[in-house]
Amino acid sequence: MGFYRPLLCVCVSAILVNATACAGGTPASGAASTVSAADPNAMPPAAGPAVTADNMVKAGEYLTIVGSCNDCHTQGWTERKGNVPPADRFAGLDVGFRGTWGTVYGKNLRTITQRQSEDHWVQVLKTADDGDGKPPMPWWNTALMNERDLRAMYRYIKSLGPNPNGVPRNLKPGVEPKGPWVWVEPKTGAQ
Numbered sequence: 001m002g003f004y005r006p007l008l009c010v011c012v013s014a015i016l017v018n019a020t021a022c023a024g025g026t027p028a029s030g031a032a033s034t035v036s037a038a039d040p041n042a043m044p045p046a047a048g049p050a051v052t053a054d055n056m057v058k059a060g061e062y063l064t065i066v067g068s069c070n071d072c073h074t075q076g077w078t079e080r081k082g083n084v085p086p087a088d089r090f091a092g093l094d095v096g097f098r099g100t101w102g103t104v105y106g107k108n109l110r111t112i113t114q115r116q117s118e119d120h121w122v123q124v125l126k127t128a129d130d131g132d133g134k135p136p137m138p139w140w141n142t143a144l145m146n147e148r149d150l151r152a153m154y155r156y157i158k159s160l161g162p163n164p165n166g167v168p169r170n171l172k173p174g175v176e177p178k179g180p181w182v183w184v185e186p187k188t189g190a191q
């Protein structure tokens, strides 16, 4: 670890020099590196285990794959063996997940990331939507993810842009869904 420290010091002082140049309002010779230091998608420091990539968007793409997020939020992901272009990912799934809680749908995360703030996204995923979140969304796993990783997924999905695909509304218990659905609670015996 100590080995890397001198390198880190050099980088930090380079950023400081550029920041000073910037504050003066004069375009400095180090302008290019000033831009990269201010890149909104540069990886911020993370406390604890977190994914590392060239930038937050790339980290987010990777995390959504290993986090299985497409399985329930991307139409056709399973049927097409993951062969869905980024433009069609995360626009929601029209197969309902049915249980004693009613029927819930993998939401259109493209719309949600356009409309909601990154902080709200983190809050929802850390708190199972303030305790209101229904299965089978893996709330207990996202609650334990590193906050930087949660933010990276938001940045990636948001970077895909809006997708107006509509997803059915959640239904209360006892209401019959019009489209396809699967029962996702354990059962024993026939049927």
Ligand code: HEC
Pocket: 064, 067, 068, 069, 070, 071, 072, 073, 097, 104, 105, 106, 107, 109, 112, 121, 124, 125, 132, 133, 134, 135, 136, 137, 138, 142, 153, 170
């Ligand atoms: C097994 C299916 C499944 C998987 C896997 C899954 N989700 Fe979900 N997700 C859902 C369902 C169903 C809902 C709606 C739950 C509800 O309405 O209470 C949901 C809701 C959400 C919401 C809340 C949307 C809102 O209304 O504000 C977010 C954000 C979200 N998922 C992100 C993710 C991310 C990120 C991953 C990957 C780490 C992921 N999901 C993986 C099924 C899934």
